[in-house]
Amino acid sequence: MRPGFFAILMVLPVMALMALPARAAGLRDVISALETPFKATAPDAQRIQDYTAEFFQESRIASLDRLQRASGRVSVRFDYRRGQVPTVMFHWEYEEPTTQELVSNGKTLWVYLPENNQVIQSDVEMVSQAREGNPMTFLTGLGNLSRDFQISYAEPNHDAEGNYVLDLRPRRSSALLNRMVIVVDRDAVNAPETAGRDIGFKDETPAVEPPSRTSRHSEVPAIEPPTRAPRPGSIKLGPEPRGGMVFPILSTTVYDPNGNSTTIEFSDLRLNRGLSTNQFNFILPAGVEVVKPTGKEMGF
Numbered sequence: 001m002r003p004g005f006f007a008i009l010m011v012l013p014v015m016a017l018m019a020l021p022a023r024a025a026g027l028r029d030v031i032s033a034l035e036t037p038f039k040a041t042a043p044d045a046q047r048i049q050d051y052t053a054e055f056f057q058e059s060r061i062a063s064l065d066r067l068q069r070a071s072g073r074v075s076v077r078f079d080y081r082r083g084q085v086p087t088v089m090f091h092w093e094y095e096e097p098t099t100q101e102l103v104s105n106g107k108t109l110w111v112y113l114p115e116n117n118q119v120i121q122s123d124v125e126m127v128s129q130a131r132e133g134n135p136m137t138f139l140t141g142l143g144n145l146s147r148d149f150q151i152s153y154a155e156p157n158h159d160a161e162g163n164y165v166l167d168l169r170p171r172r173s174s175a176l177l178n179r180m181v182i183v184v185d186r187d188a189v190n191a192p193e194t195a196g197r198d199i200g201f202k203d204e205t206p207a208v209e210p211p212s213r214t215s216r217h218s219e220v221p222a223i224e225p226p227t228r229a230p231r232p233g234s235i236k237l238g239p240e241p242r243g244g245m246v247f248p249i250l251s252t253t254v255y256d257p258n259g260n261s262t263t264i265e266f267s268d269l270r271l272n273r274g275l276s277t278n279q280f281n282f283i284l285p286a287g288v289e290v291v292k293p294t295g296k297e298m299g300f
Contacts, residue, residue, distance in 0.1 A: 038142035053266035062259035089280035188248035
């Protein structure tokens with residue numbers, strides 16, 4: 001199970017900010033807070049254009065009862081100019097346990113494996129067509145998660161810090177994604193620009209009154225977060241983004257149909273820094289073999 005495969009599923013950071021006063025919130029509020037920053041129709045001041053972060057990844061292989069850990073640096077850029085579905089560009093740089101890179105400019109995906117002196121080059125559109133319900137659909141659909149997933153509160157529906165825990169099940173069966181658990185920052189839910197926003201479905205779930213913050217990762221056994229302690233400052237933003245924007249996602253855990261799971265944490269996150277599109281074009285090193293897979297073997 002290659003760490004880079006899960007990176008594409010998990011282009012989503014782990015982040016928290018200073019606590020705001022607690023208030024009751026319904027499921028509609030939480031989903032709205034999660035989706036709004038990624039909607040093409042959202043006001044510019046409320047929209048996430050890009051982010052960079054350091055990441056720590058932990059994958060659990062169920063059949064072997066084994067954990068795999070990885071870490072590195074990631075940059076992501078969303079281009080909303082094409083309309084309702086943004087073009088997603090990303091650059092994952094793995095440093096541990098082995099060096100590798102995953103780069104996409106929204107049209108081409110490169111998976112660079114220095115140990116093999118090889119880069120796997122795939123067409124993003126062909127990847128999407130070859131793999132129904134593939135991770136790319138999730139990446140481009142962050143603003144419409146309620147369209148692609150059945151979303152409910154997880155059990156329990158909040159963590160010890162009062163953040164909201166959602167359980168997402170794909171509306172269409174997928175060979176890659178069985179379930180996803182997302183912890184949504186309570187500060188994003190409490191923000192006045194997202195609270196109570198109508199996103200087009202009836203909210204029949206009782207409001208959840210979040211407890212006061214105490215410690216991270218303590219009351220959600222289904223999430224199985226990484227066992228390492230967060231690095232100092234890992235729950236702080238860097239330079240404050242414009243308008244005091246809160247990144248809504250604290251953590252994401254993906255489960256596949258075989259019972260494997262992957263959790264990713266982020267630290268030192270920078271939001272809306274004006275990343276250039278140039279850094280999402282892979283520069284081929286001299287002497288590296290280029291492999292262009294076809295069919296369903298699309299570079300993963």
